[in-house]
Amino acid sequence: MSGDGSAPVVRIKDLHKSFGDLHVLTGLNLEVRPGECLGIMGGSGTGKSVALRHVIGLMEPDSGTVEVFGKEVAALSTKELRALRRRVGYVFQEGALVGWLTVEDNLALPLRERGKLSEPEIQERVAEALETVHVTGAGKNFPAEISGGMKKRVSIARALITRPELVLYDEPNAGLDPEISRSINALMREVSDKLGVTSLVVEHRIECLQRVADRVLFVHEGKVLVDEPTEAFFQPSHPRLRAFLGYQQEPAR
Amino acid sequence: MNPDSLPSWWPLLLTVLFAAALSHAIWNSNGPRALLEEAGARLVLLAAVFARLHHLPKRRGWLLIQVRSAAIGNLHVISLVGVFIGMIFALQAGIELARFGQQDQIGPLVAAGIAREMGPFITALVLASTYGSAMAAEMGTMAVSDELTALEVMSIDRISLLVLPRVVALAIVCPAMTVISDMVGIIGGGFVASAQLGVGWDLYLDSAFTSLSGLGQTIPIPKDVFGGLFKSFCFGIAVALISCASGISARGGALGVGRATSRAVRDATITIIVANYFLTWMIYR
Numbered sequence: 215m216s217g218d219g220s221a222p223v224v225r226i227k228d229l230h231k232s233f234g235d236l237h238v239l240t241g242l243n244l245e246v247r248p249g250e251c252l253g254i255m256g257g258s259g260t261g262k263s264v265a266l267r268h269v270i271g272l273m274e275p276d277s278g279t280v281e282v283f284g285k286e287v288a289a290l291s292t293k294e295l296r297a298l299r300r301r302v303g304y305v306f307q308e309g310a311l312v313g314w315l316t317v318e319d320n321l322a323l324p325l326r327e328r329g330k331l332s333e334p335e336i337q338e339r340v341a342e343a344l345e346t347v348h349v350t351g352a353g354k355n356f357p358a359e360i361s362g363g364m365k366k367r368v369s370i371a372r373a374l375i376t377r378p379e380l381v382l383y384d385e386p387n388a389g390l391d392p393e394i395s396r397s398i399n400a401l402m403r404e405v406s407d408k409l410g411v412t413s414l415v416v417e418h419r420i421e422c423l424q425r426v427a428d429r430v431l432f433v434h435e436g437k438v439l440v441d442e443p444t445e446a447f448f449q450p451s452h453p454r455l456r457a458f459l460g461y462q463q464e465p466a467r
Numbered sequence: 468m469n470p471d472s473l474p475s476w477w478p479l480l481l482t483v484l485f486a487a488a489l490s491h492a493i494w495n496s497n498g499p500r501a502l503l504e505e506a507g508a509r510l511v512l513l514a515a516v517f518a519r520l521h522h523l524p525k526r527r528g529w530l531l532i533q534v535r536s537a538a539i540g541n542l543h544v545i546s547l548v549g550v551f552i553g554m555i556f557a558l559q560a561g562i563e564l565a566r567f568g569q570q571d572q573i574g575p576l577v578a579a580g581i582a583r584e585m586g587p588f589i590t591a592l593v594l595a596s597t598y599g600s601a602m603a604a605e606m607g608t609m610a611v612s613d614e615l616t617a618l619e620v621m622s623i624d625r626i627s628l629l630v631l632p633r634v635v636a637l638a639i640v641c642p643a644m645t646v647i648s649d650m651v652g653i654i655g656g657g658f659v660a661s662a663q664l665g666v667g668w669d670l671y672l673d674s675a676f677t678s679l680s681g682l683g684q685t686i687p688i689p690k691d692v693f694g695g696l697f698k699s700f701c702f703g704i705a706v707a708l709i710s711c712a713s714g715i716s717a718r719g720g721a722l723g724v725g726r727a728t729s730r731a732v733r734d735a736t737i738t739i740i741v742a743n744y745f746l747t748w749m750i751y752r
Contacts, residue, residue, distance in 0.1 A: 270620055296622040310617035313608070324621045327628070376621075 220248045221284060223380050223412045224269055229278035230436075231264055238264050240436035241278070246380075251406045251413040253427030253444070255420075257458065260433045262416040263307075266382050269414065270304055271295045282380070300328070303373030303381040303411075307388045309365035311357040317344070317368050318353040324376050343371040347401060363394035367401065374405060381405075383415040387422045399425040420459065424448060432458070509712045515626045516634050516708070522627045523635065529628070533636030537598045538643065545593050549648035552585050553577060553655030561664040570664045574674035577656035582679060582691040583751070586649040587641075588743055591702035594641055595735035599710040602633055603731035606714020607724035615715065625715075634707040641703025642696045649695065694750040701746060702739050709735045 222245040231239040238261040246252045254262050267273045268280045271287045280287045282298060290298060311320045321340045325331050331339065344350050347367040352360050360368070366386060373381055386402060387395040403426045406413050417423055423430050423444065430447040432440035432455045440447065440455050450456050523530065557577050564570045606629065609615050618625050653675055660666040679689040688696070710731040717727035 272616065272620070299620055299622045302620075304617070304620045306613050306617055308613060310613035312614050312617070313612075314605075324623065327621070327623045372621075 222247050222281075223250075223283060224414060225279075225281040226265065226268070227279045227281075229265065229268060229280060230276045231261065231268070231273065232276055238436055239275075239278075242433065242437055244431055244438060244441075246412060246414050248412055249410050251402075251415065251426055251428045253415045253417060253423035253430040254433055255418055255423055255430055255447075255458075256433035257418065261436050262418075262433055263384050265433075266304075266384055266414065266416050269382060270299060270302060300376065301379045303376065303378035305366075305369050305373045305381065305383045305386055307385045309357070309362075309369040311365060311368060311372070313357055316354055316356055317349070317360065320357070320368060321372050321375050324372065328376070339375060343375045344368075346374070346405070347371040348397075361394075363390055363398065366390065366394075366398055370398075370401060370405065374409070374411070377409075378411065380412045380414070383413065383417070385417055386415065387417060387419045392421075395419065395422065396425075398422075402426045420448065434458075505712075505716075508716070509708055512626070512630065512712050513704075513708055516631050519624070519627045519631050520635075522624075522631060526627065526632045529632040530635055533632050534640055537594065537636055537640040541594060541597050541644065542647070544597060545590055545644050545648050546651050548589055548593055549586070549651040550655035550658075552589050552648075553581055553652030553657075554659045556580055556585060556652070557656035557659040558663065561659060561666075565664060570660075570666055571670060571674070573656070573660045573664060573666055574671040575678035577660075578653055578675035578679050579691055581652040581656070582649050582689075582695045584695070584743075584747070586645045586652055587695045587699040587702060588739065590645045590648045590699060591641060591706060591739045592736065594637065594644070594703070595706045595710075595739065596732055598637070599706045599735050600728050600732050602707065602710040603714040603717075603728045604724055606711055607717030607727040610715055610717045610727075611720050611723055630708075630711045630715075633711055634704055637703035637707035638700055639703070641706070642699040645696055645699040649692070697750065698743065698746045701742060705738045705742060706735045709738060 224244070224246040226242055226244045229239050229242040230237075238259070242261065242265055244252070244254075244265075254265065256262050264273065268275060268287065269282055271290065274288050283301065285294070285298060287295070287298070311317070312323065315323060318340050321343050322336050325336045325339060340353070341350075344353055347370055349360075349364055349367050349371070352364055352368075357365055357368070370383075370386075383402065386398055390398060399422050402413070402415070405411060406426065413426070415423065415426060427444050429441070429443050431438045432447070432450075432452070434454055440450065440452050442450075447455075448459070450459060557573055560576050560580070561570055561573045564572055564576070606615075609629075615625060618628065653672075656675075657668060657671045660671045661668050679691055713727045713731035713734065714724075717723040
């Protein structure tokens with residue numbers, strides 16, 4: 215999937231971010247190449263989601279740079295940032311669907327706000343998106359009336375409906391049972407393969423990244439410790455990563 | 468109690484108590500700087516709403532939904548409160564007027580008091596505590612569940628989508644409900660006038676409406692009514708704006724939503740009372 219040699223879609227250089235005395239990112243470096251699905255793995259509180267929020271311009275770095283599509287995010291004007299965000303889809307940990315809109319209206323919202331498509335075209339796009347994520351029967355339901363797995367699917371559909379060039383997934387398996395997680399992972403892989411979208415997935419579940427990522431980074435104490443293709447990543451030699459994966463694979467007692 | 472019998476230091480005691488209460492309020496709002504920042508953020512939000520008024524045709528669907536839910540959801544409360552406010556007002560004033568044999572003046576007194584003051588004031592307070600708190604809770608829930616962030620990430624103008632329809636809706640609904648509140652208030656006053664003060668319905672209504680019939684020079688609405696409606700219009704904007712701003716700034720889960728809601732009602736109530744004084748001074752000086 216990875217397109218070596220092309221300019222990276224996302225490039226983070228020496229990113230530092232602190233919240234008071236808490237140093238979350240301490241020199242993070244990464245690149246996501248066009249068409250690639252890059253996974254970021256690490257323990258809780260290691261700054262994975264914080265890195266993702268820098269990519270979409272929800273946070274500003276203390277130092278270092280975050281470039282997306284060759285533009286430094288922190289240096290963009292409000293108008294330029296809006297234009298950049300239109301090229302990016304974001305899947306939130308809890309879905310973040312608008313509670314007072316039906317599933318169909320949630321999907322139609324970004325299209326209606328952009329005002330480039332007619333209503334029949336929007337309806338067609340919504341139906342297509344619901345089919346892609348296999349949630350065809352729930353279009354008229356409100357988010358509170360559907361399951362967590364369906365919410366996550368709809369959230370993925372909403373991120374994809376504007377046909378973004380880059381999709382950011384923030385812990386797509388969080389709060390889901392193994393069966394639904396598998397179906398979400400299959401869906402993410404399907405989306406990546408079918409649409410050729412560049413993806414950045416923050417997750418700490420092994421199965422998810424094994425299934426969807428082309429390359430995986432291990433972030434520890436705010437910086438990248440291991441950067442390997444997926445297969446090699448899960449046969450680690452780095453003692454810290456071995457400990458991390460071994461801890462996760464330990465059977466429950 | 469005869470005021471002359473109070474000790475000479477009682478005004479000082481009152482001043483100290485007032486200063487203590489004010490200091491407590493400022494301390495609870497995390498200091499004067501936070502208070503100013505909050506006020507500034509609300510003014511910026513107001514300016515942002517005005518700058519987006521041209522988005523209204525696009526938002527007419529949401530506007531209608533907001534108007535309907537603010538009006539229909541609160542009509543019964545405002546009617547009930549309005550009737551009783553009119554009755555209380557008539558009773559309090561009527562007892563005093565009756566001492567001087569002037570109870571037939573109760574109609575103009577109730578009409579002016581309700582149209583100028585009680586109608587807009589009570590309507591705004593009811594809307595702040597019912598619809599305003601609901602608005603703050605709704606926005607707060609959206610804030611703590613990342614829905615507002617999701618809108619931002621999708622490059623959707625949150626002020627245009629969420630705040631503009633709510634502010635315009637209350638700017639319409641608050642004066643409209645004030646008209647209803649005025650009417651039922653005057654009728655409520657009439658019940659007391661006829662049943663307890665011995666003033667006939669015809670005399671009461673005739674004197675009440677005659678007192679309100681003087682039309683303004685620029686706008687062909689009785690000045691008392693227009694003044695009240697103008698106040699109501701301002702209160703409606705203030706309630707919606709404060710509620711939305713409090714909700715949007717909510718942080719920290721259910722606790723944060725609760726705090727935002729109570730802050731919205733508290734700040735809206737204070738704003739209505741303070742603004743009422745200045746608007747009254749502006750209109751009737």
